[in-house]
Amino acid sequence: MMNQMSKTLFFLILFVFYSTFIKASETFSLSEEDDSKILSLPGQPSNPPISQFSGYITVNQNNGRALFYWFFEALSEPSTKPLLLWLNGGPGCSSVGYGAVVELGPLKVNENGGGLLFNNFSWITEANLLFVESPVGVGFSYTNTSSDLTKLDDEFVAEDAYSFLVNWLQKYPRFKNRDFFLAGESYAGHYVPQLAELIFDRNKDQTKYKKIKIKGFLVGNPETDNYYDSKGLLDYAWSHSVISDEQYNKTKDVCDFKTLEWSNECVNAMNLVYGKYHEIDFYNIYAPICLVNNTSSSQAYYANMVVNYGLKRARVYSGGYDPCYSNHAKTYFNRADVQASLHANANRGNSSNSVKWDVCNDSILNIYNVTVPTVLPVYKKLIQGGLKIWIYSGDADGRVPVIGTRYCVESLGLPIKTPWRSWYHQHQVGGRLVEYEGLTLVTVRGAGHLVPLNKPSEALALIHSFLTGEDLPAER
Structure with a gap:
């Protein structure tokens, strides 16, 4: 039997050994990440200090296909806060150009594209943030096999994103159990x-796949179901005085949104509806448009309108406090010194020169094959599976309006847990919410398609509530 002194000595030695082992493991993990560490970006403010990483994760070795990521550790307690992966849509738009430097990342491009500003409302206070440019062909993400770009559809993109995540967690093992x-x-x-x-x-x-500790997801102004989204778009345009009664009634008469391919009469009628958005911003109907070079985000959209709209999705340009923000991001990310700091040229197949970067890749929008017209069955399945699911919606968005989102959610037939009510932010109504069994729908008053851009403080309150479980305030 050990005496008390021997026991104490034994446990002390064990503690020192364990601590040394853990420290060595952490050092090894960090050394594995050294190649992706960003020391500083051109024009980046020195305070607060930000721990950030970027680079490529190969998702298909044979085809030379890799996705670009930009990762930020949480400002405080990064070792305990969750990991949140953010994706932008399009299809074909960059999560670096939108989510990271326009909406919820810690660094925003300034108004001339010459430097960066700290975002006081970044979600980095709530989570470790991972931005991925997906699918391949978006932003800095690339493939050495051109035929990959002809295969882009919902299943292909999901598989690549899953492969990315598995391989990213291999590179950053300290997040495997987060x-x-x-x-x-x-x-x-x-x-x-x-x-x-x-x-x-x-x-x-788990005999075949690595476990990923997924807890839930939230989506903003999300395309969800072709029928309800299209019906909502038309109803919103009429209810917000964008189109006339006559145009509304005629479009309802000739359009059957339940069909995958619209009739010519419906296409023509809906193009007239879209045309009414030409003078304003489709994505934030009350915001100013960008007037640089006598063009605007809305005009850029109409210059590339798909004649037979069907399941094609409009390019995601939106207005906000600075309606020309996408121009600034394009200027910044096409700088050679910025790309070098981001490791955006490293291991990039057959090219070592500067990469032409754009906020959205129009060619992907035109060739992307939407193979899943509705994700409502996925919601039903994952609600049954116990994932935490929130949908939020800026109520000034004409492209994926709150009306269509409400149609989608109501079609699920979920029991109501908490009735429709207002939630408050800084003594004002921030929006409304209704809590169903398994899903929460939150609106954000006065926000457009890009909620964290238009209402950054409200968006930060929303993600805090989602991640922590603290209720959004029910009183002023």
């Missing part, structure tokens, strides 16, 4: 639940 959440907006209303479903299904077979 609570994990997915988030995104617009066409990420398809990307996010489909990736969540893939993770959910593969977690059931």
